[in-house]
Amino acid sequence: MSDRDQTPKGFPFPVRPKMIILAIVVLIIAGTVMSSFYVVDQTEQAVTLFLGNFKTITGPGLQFKLPFGIERNYNVPTQVIQTEQFGFRTERAGVASVYSKADFPEESIMLTGDLNIVDVEWTIQYRIVDPRAWLFNVQEPKRTIRDISQSIVNRLVGDRTIFDVIGSERTNIEIRAQETMNSILESYGLGINITTVKLRNIVPPAGSVQDAFEDVNKAIQDMERLINEGREQYNKEIPKAKGQAQQLVQEAQGYAAEKVNRAQGDVARFSSVLQEYRRNPDVTRSRLYIEMIEDVFGNDPGSDLIDRNLENFLPLKNLQGQGGL
Numbered sequence: 001m002s003d004r005d006q007t008p009k010g011f012p013f014p015v016r017p018k019m020i021i022l023a024i025v026v027l028i029i030a031g032t033v034m035s036s037f038y039v040v041d042q043t044e045q046a047v048t049l050f051l052g053n054f055k056t057i058t059g060p061g062l063q064f065k066l067p068f069g070i071e072r073n074y075n076v077p078t079q080v081i082q083t084e085q086f087g088f089r090t091e092r093a094g095v096a097s098v099y100s101k102a103d104f105p106e107e108s109i110m111l112t113g114d115l116n117i118v119d120v121e122w123t124i125q126y127r128i129v130d131p132r133a134w135l136f137n138v139q140e141p142k143r144t145i146r147d148i149s150q151s152i153v154n155r156l157v158g159d160r161t162i163f164d165v166i167g168s169e170r171t172n173i174e175i176r177a178q179e180t181m182n183s184i185l186e187s188y189g190l191g192i193n194i195t196t197v198k199l200r201n202i203v204p205p206a207g208s209v210q211d212a213f214e215d216v217n218k219a220i221q222d223m224e225r226l227i228n229e230g231r232e233q234y235n236k237e238i239p240k241a242k243g244q245a246q247q248l249v250q251e252a253q254g255y256a257a258e259k260v261n262r263a264q265g266d267v268a269r270f271s272s273v274l275q276e277y278r279r280n281p282d283v284t285r286s287r288l289y290i291e292m293i294e295d296v297f298g299n300d301p302g303s304d305l306i307d308r309n310l311e312n313f314l315p316l317k318n319l320q321g322q323g324g325l
Contacts, residue, residue: 036067037063039061039062040058040061040073041075042079045075046076046131047076048063051071076131078129082127082128084123086108086122086124086150087201110158112157112161113158116204117204118165118203118204120157120202121200122197123196124149124194124196124198126145127193128192131191132191133189133191134190134192137189137191145190145192148184156180157173163220165202174197174198177197178195
């Protein structure tokens with residue numbers, strides 16, 4: 001090729017064949033460099049294909065691949081918790097999240113086991129654990145996740161009464177739904193793990209039915225409140241009554257012990273006096289008589305002792321006042 005001027009008319013500078021070749025080479029080199037490297041984020045893993053066939057999975061960082069589409073990479077967010085919402089949508093997430101005012105009855109309206117209609121809103125959170133399975137095993141993975149989730153929650157709600165769904169079985173539904181979803185999705189080879197199933201809002205359909213159920217729910221709450229108050233009063237009074245009963249029992253036992261000990265002491269004293277009486281009846285009789293007189297008149301300083309026939313008046317007070325005469 002001759003190196004003659006190939007400049008088109010009106011071009012600002014002359015164009016020669018060497019310049020065209022150089023530009024092509026530069027473009028080829030730039031295209032090669034640009035298509036030979038790719039970046040994988042810290043939250044991702046990349047699946048690399050060689051001529052459409054799976055080659056390898058690469059981690060975060062700057063990675064090399066064969067250029068010009070010979071090898072292709074697909075970045076998958078394996079470290080990100082993803083969320084699917086049913087029966088509602090979040091327009092703006094944050095501390096004060098803003099939710100859509102639109103209704104999604106085709107997702108949330110369900111029939112309970114006792115043939116009542118209930119509106120159930122829930123969310124699921126999942127993480128991709130196998131990026132290769134996520135990309136190639138199922139054609140529409142997110143649609144599959146949503147269909148399976150709706151089917152399982154509908155089945156669990158349909159196995160229970162409406163009061164169980166609203167109340168005591170709520171947590172059990174969440175646990176069973178997570179276990180069942182993971183089991184089915186694993187059998188499909190979807191490459192994800194359901195981390196959370198959370199029932200957000202469970203109410204009867206809007207209207208008179210909802211008002212009636214709210215009244216019933218309020219009555220149930222009042223019943224539970226009264227039961228709790230009764231239990232609180234029970235826990236307050238029963239220990240107090242038990243303490244008082246224990247105190248009375250201990251006082252009775254102490255009184256019984258006192259009486260028994262006193263009776264045993266009286267018996268021992270009587271036995272001792274009886275032995276003395278048998279040895280010296282007259283002395284013992286006189287001593288007992290004197291002790292009895294002392295017990296009767298000992299605390300009465302205004303008493304005077306006289307004989308029965310008033311023949312021998314004994315001025316004991318004067319005798320006591322004369323120093324023992």
